[in-house]
Amino acid sequence: MFDYSSFFKNKIEDLFKESRYRHFAHLERLQEEPPFAWIYKHPALPDLTPRKVSVWCSNDYLGLTQHPEMIQAHSNAAENFGVGSGGTRNIAGSACLHENLEKRLAQLHGKEQALLFSSGYVANETTLQTLGEKIPNVIFLSDEKIHASMIHGIRNSRAEKMIFKHNDMTDLEQKLSSLDFDRPKIIVVVSIYSMDGNQAKLESICDLAEKYNALIFLDEVHAVGIYGKGGAGIANQLELQDRIHIIQGNFAKGFGSFGGYISANSEIIDFIRSYGSGFIFTTSLPPSVVSSSIKALDILNESSALQDSFHKRVNYLKSKLAESNILNYRSTDSHIIPIHIGDSLLCSKISQDLLMDYSIYAQPINYPTVPQGLERLRVTVTPNHTFELIDYFVQSLEKVWIKNNFKNRKVA
Numbered sequence: 043m044f045d046y047s048s049f050f051k052n053k054i055e056d057l058f059k060e061s062r063y064r065h066f067a068h069l070e071r072l073q074e075e076p077p078f079a080w081i082y083k084h085p086a087l088p089d090l091t092p093r094k095v096s097v098w099c100s101n102d103y104l105g106l107t108q109h110p111e112m113i114q115a116h117s118n119a120a121e122n123f124g125v126g127s128g129g130t131r132n133i134a135g136s137a138c139l140h141e142n143l144e145k146r147l148a149q150l151h152g153k154e155q156a157l158l159f160s161s162g163y164v165a166n167e168t169t170l171q172t173l174g175e176k177i178p179n180v181i182f183l184s185d186e187k188i189h190a191s192m193i194h195g196i197r198n199s200r201a202e203k204m205i206f207k208h209n210d211m212t213d214l215e216q217k218l219s220s221l222d223f224d225r226p227k228i229i230v231v232v233s234i235y236s237m238d239g240n241q242a243k244l245e246s247i248c249d250l251a252e253k254y255n256a257l258i259f260l261d262e263v264h265a266v267g268i269y270g271k272g273g274a275g276i277a278n279q280l281e282l283q284d285r286i287h288i289i290q291g292n293f294a295k296g297f298g299s300f301g302g303y304i305s306a307n308s309e310i311i312d313f314i315r316s317y318g319s320g321f322i323f324t325t326s327l328p329p330s331v332v333s334s335s336i337k338a339l340d341i342l343n344e345s346s347a348l349q350d351s352f353h354k355r356v357n358y359l360k361s362k363l364a365e366s367n368i369l370n371y372r373s374t375d376s377h378i379i380p381i382h383i384g385d386s387l388l389c390s391k392i393s394q395d396l397l398m399d400y401s402i403y404a405q406p407i408n409y410p411t412v413p414q415g416l417e418r419l420r421v422t423v424t425p426n427h428t429f430e431l432i433d434y435f436v437q438s439l440e441k442v443w444i445k446n447n448f449k450n451r452k453v454a
């Protein structure tokens with residue numbers, strides 16, 4: 043007889059043995075005092091007393107989740123329309139707000155149409171799965187560092203795939219050239235890789251796609267809101283929007299709200315709208331969420347002040363890290379700042395020391411989010427991080443580095 047209970051317990055024990063059991067801090071962000079939050083409890087730190095901490099690992103890049111106009115838009119929509127949408131888009135859940143937001147997204151990315159999903163994860167998984175299932179004999183060519191949601195979409199579609207080495211255009215071209223020119227192909231990439239903070243070589247990818255007759259699917263989740271005109275992302279900043287067939291994004295990071303989307307030409311959007319199970323069979327986004335997403339687009343369309351302030355702080359933090367005693371900082375071509383540690387126990391310890399000794403919250407990033415041996419802190423700032431706070435962060439990190447005898451250790 044199968045012992046369910048032992049099975050689950052053993053699987054969890056495996057995670058403890060490999061030091062990759064996930065502990066969640068009990069954290070409440072303070073709307074009136076960003077970037078601070080209260081930490082009440084941390085399961086890995088029984089001695090932690092409740093305290094106010096500064097947050098250094100949020101994806102709310104522009105601090106828009108706590109922006110007064112966003113909150114107002116959210117609560118106005120709840121008052122006018124209620125808190126839920128009432129159903130799937132097909133049955134009772136398609137509202138003018140959904141259509142307005144889709145129109146705005148199509149404009150933002152210079153595409154004919156857009157389509158909303160419950161999250162960025164669902165947008166990726168559903169779109170890739172549907173393309174892979176329905177296009178006869180299609181093959182995916184994906185970068186080895188794409189997000190889990192893309193991997194699952196490709197895998198679930200059961201279509202054939204080739205994985206090219208990260209950002210290696212020679213490898214991509216070799217793979218493309220080994221395939222029949224007439225065979226349908228989809229290149230799957232991310233504009234800013236979320237853990238390393240580096241950018242895709244988008245121009246070369248567009249050249250190769252045109253040369254070998256392939257479509258491009260681009261995830262812009264970590265770029266929308268903060269790069270490009272009005273937050274349209276890296277493809278827009280590089281003026282490559284027209285050469286990329288499907289641009290995917292979300293609202294939960296730079297735009298400070300919630301939900302995911304794709305933008306593309308009308309045929310592709312109508313195709314995914316009509317065949318994508320993860321779009322059709324799930325309740326649509328609530329009006330308050332859609333309304334705050336529209337407000338985020340308005341705020342970023344009116345002024346680049348938040349983006350400018352954000353990038354200033356990113357550059358300041360990078361310059362301070364470069365000057366510091368921290369050996370394992372390497373500059374990236376984005377706002378994502380990885381500080382490599384290369385050992386899961388030490389990575390957790392450094393994060394815990396920052397929290398206990400300096401009230402700094404920077405969650406460790408361990409396997410399987412990154413490969414074993416490449417454990418790190420992944421640091422982000424927002425326009426709400428003052429320059430003094432950034433100085434304090436770098437000084438605290440240096441002290442923790444020295445305390446852990448990490449000063450002269452080289453990592454991969």
Ligand SMILES: Cc1ncc(COP(=O)(O)O)c(C=O)c1O
Nearest residue numbers: 161162163189236261263292294
């Ligand atoms: C590259 C990338 N794509 C997609 C997603 C999923 O987006 P969401 O959080 O809206 O589901 C994430 C989430 O972290 C991501 O990093």
